[in-house]
Amino acid sequence: MVLRRHRALSLCLPAFILLLAAGGTPLAAGGCSALYPELSTRLREPPPDQELHPPPPEDVRWLRVVRARIPERTRDGRAWDSGAGDLPDPYVRVFVNGAEIFRTAEQTNTLEPTWPEGPSGNFQILPEDRLRVEVWEADPLVDKPIGVRDIGRPSDTQRAAGEIEVELDAGGSLTLAFQPAHARFGLGLWYQLHSGSAFISRTMEGGPAERAGLRKDDEVLEIAGQPLRRMSVAAIRGALDAVPRAGLVLLVKHATGTTERIRVHEGPIYPLFDRFAAE
Numbered sequence: 001m002v003l004r005r006h007r008a009l010s011l012c013l014p015a016f017i018l019l020l021a022a023g024g025t026p027l028a029a030g031g032c033s034a035l036y037p038e039l040s041t042r043l044r045e046p047p048p049d050q051e052l053h054p055p056p057p058e059d060v061r062w063l064r065v066v067r068a069r070i071p072e073r074t075r076d077g078r079a080w081d082s083g084a085g086d087l088p089d090p091y092v093r094v095f096v097n098g099a100e101i102f103r104t105a106e107q108t109n110t111l112e113p114t115w116p117e118g119p120s121g122n123f124q125i126l127p128e129d130r131l132r133v134e135v136w137e138a139d140p141l142v143d144k145p146i147g148v149r150d151i152g153r154p155s156d157t158q159r160a161a162g163e164i165e166v167e168l169d170a171g172g173s174l175t176l177a178f179q180p181a182h183a184r185f186g187l188g189l190w191y192q193l194h195s196g197s198a199f200i201s202r203t204m205e206g207g208p209a210e211r212a213g214l215r216k217d218d219e220v221l222e223i224a225g226q227p228l229r230r231m232s233v234a235a236i237r238g239a240l241d242a243v244p245r246a247g248l249v250l251l252v253k254h255a256t257g258t259t260e261r262i263r264v265h266e267g268p269i270y271p272l273f274d275r276f277a278a279e
Contacts, residue, residue, distance in 0.1 A: 037192070038192055038201050039190065039191055039192070039237065040191075041186055041190075041191075041240050041241055043188075044184065046183050046184070047185070050268075052183055053267065053268070055268075056270055057181060059127075060124055061122070061123060061178055061180065062120065063094065063121065063123050063125075063177060064118060064119070064177040065133075066114070067112065067175050068090065068175070069111065070088055070110070070112070070146060071146070071147065071170055071171030071172040072111070075144075075146065075147075086109070088110070088146065089107065089139075090106065090107060090135055090137055090146060091107070092115070092136070093136065094176070095131065095134070096132075097130055101274070102123075104118070104119065120273075121271075121273030122181045122273055124272060130151070130153055131153075132150050132151060133148065133149055133151065135172070135174060146170065146172070147168025147172050148168065148169055149166040149167065159178065162177065162180075163175055163177055164176045164178045181270040182270070184269045184270075186207075186208070187207065187208050187209045188203055188207025188208055188209050189204075189207075189209040190202045191240070198228055199218070200215065200217065200218040202216055203215070208266060208267035211267075212263065212264045213260070214250075214262060215254065217255045218253065218254055218255070219253040220250050220251070221251045221252065223239045223240070224248060225249070243264065243265065243266045245265075247265040248264050
């Protein structure tokens with residue numbers, strides 16, 4: 001048993017050394033068939049002159065709380081104290097059909113918060129969906145509502161303006177950015193590196209990799225004519241992260257056993273906040 005364990009470790013050692021040289025992190029346990037748990041191709045801002053095909057989907061909007069004006073009195077009629085540190089610490093909760101989709105952090109001691117750190121992102125908003133915003137005061141004991149507003153179904157005018165401005169029920173106002181989905185540019189591809197090959201672990205729905213015909217569990221055998229068994233980890237990652245304008249040709253073996261050469265191009269991707277905010 002000890003001899004077999006030492007032999008297994010010696011077989012894993014070259015891959016482990018290669019992994020460390022590439023600045024990666026090995027799997028915690030379970031063997032050495034995969035050098036990385038999962039890698040993703042890069043996503044970046046679209047080139048400024050790039051026409052987006054496909055364009056932003058109609059049912060996805062980019063949301064961010066832009067600013068608010070807090071009323072000078074609390075909901076029960078008391079004036080906010082004007083001393084240092086005595087103004088409210090407001091935050092906002094945004095709802096779709098009664099379910100909270102995100103909230104801002106609190107911004108301390110202000111009647112004119114802007115929440116410059118966000119959050120922001122793409123959210124699926126169907127034409128029949130109803131929006132609601134709530135402004136709250138953060139409190140060490142119990143948070144207190146400052147003002148709320150049921151926006152309802154965003155109008156065509158609000159969609160065209162890219163912003164929704166509302167008056168809160170207890171005074172004050174709030175502006176919510178409501179723009180067409182913001183694009184990222186890339187392949188929309190995740191993969192795992194194995195000894196001498198790579199396997200597609202997932203693709204972004206509707207993204208360039210999926211549109212080109214790549215599917216989960218496809219094995220990548222060659223990149224731009226180079227067999228993966230002859231490429232370093234850094235070379236593989238670099239090739240998938242630097243796709244030329246003419247596209248990148250991959251030789252893949254599908255789960256059915258058939259092989260195919262597929263040319264992939266980077267293109268616009270509209271990642272949803274709840275699935276890809278941390279990417």
